[in-house]
Amino acid sequence: xxxxxxxxxxxxxxxxxxxxxxxxxxxxxxxxxxxxxxxxxxxxxxxxxxxxxxxxxxxxxxxxxxxxxxxxxxxxxxxxxxxxxxxxxxxxxxxxxxxxxxxxxxxxxxxxxxxxxxxxxxxxxxxxxxxxxxxxxxxxxxxxxxxxxxxxxxxxxxxxxxxxxxxxxxxxxxxxxxxxxxxxxxxxxxxxxxxxxxxxxxxxxxxxxxxxxxxxxxxxxxxxxxxxxxxxxxxxxxxxxxxxxxxxxxxxxxx
Amino acid sequence: xxxxxxxxxxxxxxxxxxxxxxxxxxxxxxxxxxxxxxxxxxxxxxxxxxxxxxxxxxxxxxxxxxxxxxxxxxxxxxxxxxxxxxxxxxxxxxxxxxxxxxxxxxxxxxxxxxxxxxxxxxxxxxxxxxxxxxxxxxxxxxxxxxxxxxxxxxxxxxxxxxxxxxxxxxxxxxxxxxxxxxxxxxxxxxxxxxxxxxxxxxxxxxxxxxxxxxxxxxxxxxxxxxxxxxxxxxxxxxxxxxxxxxxxxxxxxxxxxxxxxxxxxxxxxxxxxxxxxxxxxxxxxxxxxxxxxxxxxxxxxxxxxxxxxxxxxxxxxxxxxxxxxxxxxxxxxxxxxxxxxxxxxxxxxxxxxxxxxxxxxxxxxxx
Numbered sequence: 001x002x003x004x005x006x007x008x009x010x011x012x013x014x015x016x017x018x019x020x021x022x023x024x025x026x027x028x029x030x031x032x033x034x035x036x037x038x039x040x041x042x043x044x045x046x047x048x049x050x051x052x053x054x055x056x057x058x059x060x061x062x063x064x065x066x067x068x069x070x071x072x073x074x075x076x077x078x079x080x081x082x083x084x085x086x087x088x089x090x091x092x093x094x095x096x097x098x099x100x101x102x103x104x105x106x107x108x109x110x111x112x113x114x115x116x117x118x119x120x121x122x123x124x125x126x127x128x129x130x131x132x133x134x135x136x137x138x139x140x141x142x143x144x145x146x147x148x149x150x151x152x153x154x155x156x157x158x159x160x161x162x163x164x165x166x167x168x169x170x171x172x173x174x175x176x177x178x179x180x181x182x183x184x185x186x187x188x189x190x191x192x193x194x195x196x197x198x199x200x201x202x203x204x205x206x207x208x209x210x211x212x213x214x215x216x217x218x219x220x221x222x223x224x225x226x227x228x229x230x231x232x233x234x235x236x237x238x239x240x241x242x243x244x245x246x247x248x249x250x251x252x253x254x255x
Numbered sequence: 256x257x258x259x260x261x262x263x264x265x266x267x268x269x270x271x272x273x274x275x276x277x278x279x280x281x282x283x284x285x286x287x288x289x290x291x292x293x294x295x296x297x298x299x300x301x302x303x304x305x306x307x308x309x310x311x312x313x314x315x316x317x318x319x320x321x322x323x324x325x326x327x328x329x330x331x332x333x334x335x336x337x338x339x340x341x342x343x344x345x346x347x348x349x350x351x352x353x354x355x356x357x358x359x360x361x362x363x364x365x366x367x368x369x370x371x372x373x374x375x376x377x378x379x380x381x382x383x384x385x386x387x388x389x390x391x392x393x394x395x396x397x398x399x400x401x402x403x404x405x406x407x408x409x410x411x412x413x414x415x416x417x418x419x420x421x422x423x424x425x426x427x428x429x430x431x432x433x434x435x436x437x438x439x440x441x442x443x444x445x446x447x448x449x450x451x452x453x454x455x456x457x458x459x460x461x462x463x464x465x466x467x468x469x470x471x472x473x474x475x476x477x478x479x480x481x482x483x484x485x486x487x488x489x490x491x492x493x494x495x496x497x498x499x500x501x502x503x504x505x506x507x508x509x510x511x512x513x514x515x516x517x518x519x520x521x522x523x524x525x526x527x528x529x530x531x532x533x534x535x536x537x538x539x540x541x542x543x544x545x546x547x548x549x550x551x552x553x554x555x556x557x558x559x560x561x562x563x564x565x566x567x568x569x570x571x572x573x574x575x576x577x578x579x580x581x582x583x584x585x586x587x588x589x590x591x592x593x594x595x596x597x598x599x600x601x602x603x604x605x606x607x608x609x610x611x612x613x614x615x616x617x618x619x620x621x622x
Contacts, residue, residue, distance in 0.1 A: 153355065153359055154359050156318075156320050156346070157353065157355060157361075158361075158372070159319075159320070159346040160318050160346050160347075160349075160351055161347075161352075161373035161420070161424065162373050162424060163372070163376035164347055171372075172361060175361075175363040176363070
């Protein structure tokens with residue numbers, strides 16, 4: 001009973017702001033606002049960037065998780081700690097760090113610029129980089145946990161059947177950790193979709209190229225609060241739909 | 256690699272390779288097992304010992320899942336592991352099939368794809384691999400289970416799928432890790448004799464690891480008894496059962512095992528003598544019963560025992576709580592009696608007695 005009151009209070013605290021959003025949303029003018037120029041653009045950009053960042057995270061993060069979970073890598077604890085840093089780092093700091101590394105005069109950026117004429121800051125690619133930087137650790141941690149939970153003896157069984165390590169990884173390890181990868185992907189994608197601080201610091205806020213939904217929401221709030229509510233409502237809807245659909249297909253199976 | 260037999264035809268020739276094993280395996284700092292043996296193709300060797308004796312570690316070394324600390328493994332002409340020469344062949348490049356204790360069937364693949372996995376991994380085209388996998392499923396009696404998931408199989412069925420999966424690549428060496436340990440008693444009897452039949456058909460060398468003396472007796476042609484990291488006795492199962500050299504072996508393999516020809520419940524033994532069994536059978540069989548099932552009498556006993564025959568005392572050994580008596584007769588037999596019985600009967604060497612065994616105490620297995 002002592003715990004019930006704070007629990008209810010905690011739930012209310014989590015739910016009430018969303019109720020507020022639903023109550024105050026300008027339902028009457030919603031259709032017009034949804035088709036207003038800029039809204040579709042920001043939504044499309046957000047989805048494209050979050051999905052790209054998730055794809056990059058999968059491509060790089062799954063092998064990284066495998067390295068952490070399955071090999072006797074020297075200094076593995078240090079590597080894991082490094083992977084978790086972006087998780088706890090304030091995103092704005094991440095954005096500054098990205099600028100110093102990949103900016104036109106950055107540690108790596110200056111060579112990218114000189115050699116390929118590539119400049120990441122203030123471009124759509126920059127948005128993807130910023131989102132991947134912040135979101136990838138979620139995926140790595142989730143997949144590493146799944147790999148640790150998966151019995152490595154199945155991989156041994158595959159080896160005795162003549163499977164190379166690569167084939168074993170594809171045909172035995174990956175299917176075994178699929179629910180973990182799905183969960184990690186959802187977390188990663190949701191984090192990328194909501195990413196604000198690193199994006200605005202590293203990629204700026206240019207409509208059409210770097211202005212994602214969260215940035216649009218922030219900007220709209222200063223000029224047109226009703227628009228901000230509509231945009232927020234859309235982000236909320238997208239998140240809930242994705243979460244529910246994935247939950248039923250993959251995550252639910254392991255729960 | 257010369258070991259992968261061509262599709263179908265080359266089974267008999269392809270994997271007839273003898274195994275030379277000189278194993279020194281270690282686990283952690285304290286545990287160590289050393290053993291040496293040679294095994295001809297078509298023969299089955301059992302490593303018998305208590306749980307935690309390092310038998311599975313030896314098996315892992317043979318499979319290439321763990322390198323030897325010292326020694327040498329050779330299969331045919333090919334050295335698989337020799338730390339001295341810095342030779343180590345990775346498991347996927349060895350012609351070895353393994354049946355793991357808990358089978359380790361891939362849960363996300365159908366039964367058919369599980370069996371076809373090894374062939375696919377070795378580059379056999381999908382349709383050929385599936386056809387051969389279906390053949391193997393038929394041989395283990397699971398032809399109509401090909402689309403099932405491993406999770407939906409019974410323990411006995413899973414064991415057969417694991418065997419089919421290991422044999423499908425036609426390995427030169429088959430390794431069985433406690434192949435029957437995960438089964439319940441009823442299924443076990445059935446699967447044991449079935450496994451024996453498959454091992455009889457299998458042309459390669461087979462090493463199996465077990466803590467169950469009956470499994471070892473029924474399945475193996477040769478027996479290595481492992482105790483405290485050393486082999487304490489080595490030989491044919493029946494010889495070891497009759498002439499245990501340590502107390503441990505005596506209690507471990509304390510079984511009377513006979514080979515013979517069955518006609519219904521009557522079995523004519525190879526070494527002479529006849530036994531009546533409870534389970535009717537036909538053809539070549541093994542009959543086994545524990546020494547505790549044998550009772551000794553001064554005169555010919557009347558009543559229920561179906562098997563009675565005259566014997567003479569050949570030796571008496573004191574064990575912890577019982578006395579084991581070696582008796583010569585047709586057939587020879589081991590009997591465990593209580594110290595009280597020793598006093599009652601005159602158990603001096605050369606003394607004549609009657610041995611009796613109830614038919615219901617015997618177990619019969621196809622040879």
